[in-house]
Amino acid sequence: MEKQKITFTNEISRMMFGFGDSHVPNPDTVQLVENITLEQLRTIVQEALKYSFDGKTLKGEELIFLMRHNKLKMRRFVKYLYNKKLKGIDPRSIGEIDVDLEEKPKGYLMQFIEKIDETGEFTDLTEMDEIKHERDLRADRISQALDEQQYLEFCRARSASFCSKHTMRNLERLKTWIDPDPNSEITFRLEALEVLAYFAYQTVAEITDYALLVRKDAKWQHDPLKQTCGSYYSATMFNCAQRFGAPSLDHSRVLSGQSPISVSEIKEVMRRVRSPQSGTLNFGGKCPETHFCFAL
Template sequence: MESQKVTFCNEISLMMFGFGDSHKPNPETVRLVESIVLKQLRTIVQEALKYSDNKNLKGKELVFLMRHDKHKMRRFVQYLKNKQLKASLQSMNSSVIEVDKDPKPKGELMKFIEYIDETGEFTDFSEVDEVKQSRLLRADRISQALDEKRYLEFCKARAVSFCSRDITSRNSEKLRQWIDPRKEVNFHSNAMVVLAYLAYQTVAEITDYALLVRMEGKCGADPLNHLYGSYYTSTMFNGDYRIGASGTTNLDYSRVYSGQPPISVNEIKEVMRRVHSPQAGKLTFGGKLPETHFLFAL
């Protein structure tokens, strides 16, 4: 079948490495993550279609689903700004960059975000994004532990996405066939941009949570033990080299890369178990949790 031929396992494997997994992620884990991402994308598409004519899907319907989380919306706005800046630089004939010029995009997606952003919180970057910061700090810690060859591989892995940085007719078609092999939905080009972004963020969050599951498994009986160096925890690191573990700041980063096991299938299953289980104190008033409560990217 056509749907079986389309796969993003190679891309997801590289992404997981870039987010902190082993340099050789477990193939079974990668396939499980791919199935989770695909299921979530299809759920997102079905939710977004409720705000369209149930056949033609534009990017704004997908963006509308993100409105409840200002932090995730800000990351998407920053993503759009970066894309716009890159496009602007590519169209310039000189290398001169106007640093004072606001590169904020004014495309259809950004105009829609500004339209629904009544309080201005979606474009307010004064507040620190702790999730994004923790990913950057983890990547920095990993990069310090790698030799030149592995570092170059790590940089390439961090640049991999579901749309190869830019949506083209070729990779857009691959993504569309993966999500909708029966061609039941007419996707606008902006919708593919958003879906590629949401898929990437889903892989990032699954990896984040899997690393937290592993970290908690190593903390033992001390409930606060995992707080030491929690931003830097990765499958590459063992407890002896976490920040604060031995009271030293002069760690030998050349010994950090220890080839620990990659994220396992069971660790991903534990992530999903926690996501699907109702949280203590959640005000559901006895009702059923919304279908979107377990969608990582939203």
């Protein structure tokens, strides 16, 4: 009997709704987002294994090490670790609970972050996370336009993740999705799977963020320079679009007529991310395979 293919389309569909897509996302778009997420996770795994002591055992340390060039995303992960410890939950609310941080968690992963944090910037949580703040504002605008039943549905979507309950069965499902080869020599430690679930969640979040920016960009019909709209986007500066004074989307239409994010909008996101602005300096160095990965 053929083994059933593992898919996370249901979870991704709810996540995209929770991040501002239509309450009924386009199935083709969801499938494309799943493919992109899976591709990026596999790339991250292969890159992280380069730092493994035997090239086969993947721990959380190697995955976190890949984030070392992005202090903002490292800080967001530190907040996730704190929230996980504070709430006594597992990846159900990955990265999306915002609380006052009076102390840092002292778990295994946090100890590693402190070890590589020579300047203290990874654990300095005083600076506002603009991307997280924008997501919260978007969710707040949406929730204000919902009735009670719709709000409950929206809350369930906001709590969706790649590992809604911390059980070995759920983590095994995630592992098999990423590495379906039964003869694979890769060993995934428990904390590595938790980090990968977090990376997958953040990947879907950023793809949805960027797709909404692509849609906003396309609406600038009044701009005489509309042919050059979007020229300021790049793999590292995509989030700056919010600073150019574009009007907010009509979030009240999320459950009353907003068209779902299309496949073409996701493809445009990937085109812009993979083709950043010319003139980017890398000083002759080769970019790592993970340079376009949203989670890093």
